Amino acid sequence: AQSVTQLGSHVSVSEGALVLLRCNYSSSVPPYLFWYVQYPNQGLQLLLKYTSAATLVKGINGFEAEFKKSETSFHLTKPSAHMSDAAEYFCAVSSNTGNQFYFGTGTSLTVIP
Amino acid sequence: KAGVTQTPRYLIKTRGQQVTLSCSPISGHRSVSWYQQTPGQGLQFLFEYFSETQRNKGNFPGRFSGRQFSNSRSEMNVSTLELGDSALYLCASSSTTARAGELFFGEGSRLTVL
Numbered sequence: 615a616q617s618v619t620q621l622g623s624h625v626s627v628s629e630g631a632l633v634l635l636r637c638n639y640s641s642s643v644p645p646y647l648f649w650y651v652q653y654p655n656q657g658l659q660l661l662l663k664y665t666s667a668a669t670l671v672k673g674i675n676g677f678e679a680e681f682k683k684s685e686t687s688f689h690l691t692k693p694s695a696h697m698s699d700a701a702e703y704f705c706a707v708s709s710n711t712g713n714q715f716y717f718g719t720g721t722s723l724t725v726i727p
Numbered sequence: 728k729a730g731v732t733q734t735p736r737y738l739i740k741t742r743g744q745q746v747t748l749s750c751s752p753i754s755g756h757r758s759v760s761w762y763q764q765t766p767g768q769g770l771q772f773l774f775e776y777f778s779e780t781q782r783n784k785g786n787f788p789g790r791f792s793g794r795q796f797s798n799s800r801s802e803m804n805v806s807t808l809e810l811g812d813s814a815l816y817l818c819a820s821s822s823t824t825a826r827a828g829e830l831f832f833g834e835g836s837r838l839t840v841l
Contacts, residue, residue, distance in 0.1 A: 657833050663827070
């Protein structure tokens with residue numbers, strides 16, 4: 615069975631500071647992992663995905679995530695936060711058959727000017 | 728290319744009523760899935776359709792149902808609405824059934840049950 619856990623339902627950072635959003639996964643098979651972002655009153659947009667190629671994955675808007683098998687983690691980072699990064703972020707893992715995603719409960723990012 | 732389109736965007740119903748939500752996937756995408764999003768539970772999987780066949784179903788009561796048409800458009804129906812059904816219902820489409828395939832989400836239909 616697959617699942618993800620996001621540590622910290624709310625994260626606040628100052629503008630220009632490092633963003634670190636945590637995600638740990640559990641999977642009975644090599645995982646495929648995703649980070650999505652949701653802005654208010656919108657659907658989810660893909661930031662990046664890990665599909666067993668490079669362990670450091672670069673996404674849109676300056677975000678990246680590193681897959682660490684030994685730690686079962688897939689944390690999302692951005693070197694310098696921007697006001698426009700304020701949103702809800704979801705980590706997800708796809709099922710064995712690929713037709714279902716398991717999402718974390720989300721982390722709300724606040725950027726303080 | 729147009730994105731995933733969901734209608735209606737907002738709706739208000741009363742307990743006991745039923746509701747039908749519609750989703751038009753990205754052109755060429757044959758897989759459509761539905762998720763319920765609530766503040767406390769996050770995103771919960773409802774079901775997934777591929778070529779008009781339901782391939783997977785989440786842990787929801789039988790009041791929640793869906794279908795997919797030959798043009799890949801999908802509808803979901805909730806009968807005998809309860810207050811707890813108030814949520815954002817998200818539809819997502821995918822071009823592939825592979826595990827690495829990403830989901831493309833619509834903006835959702837926000838249902839309020841009074």
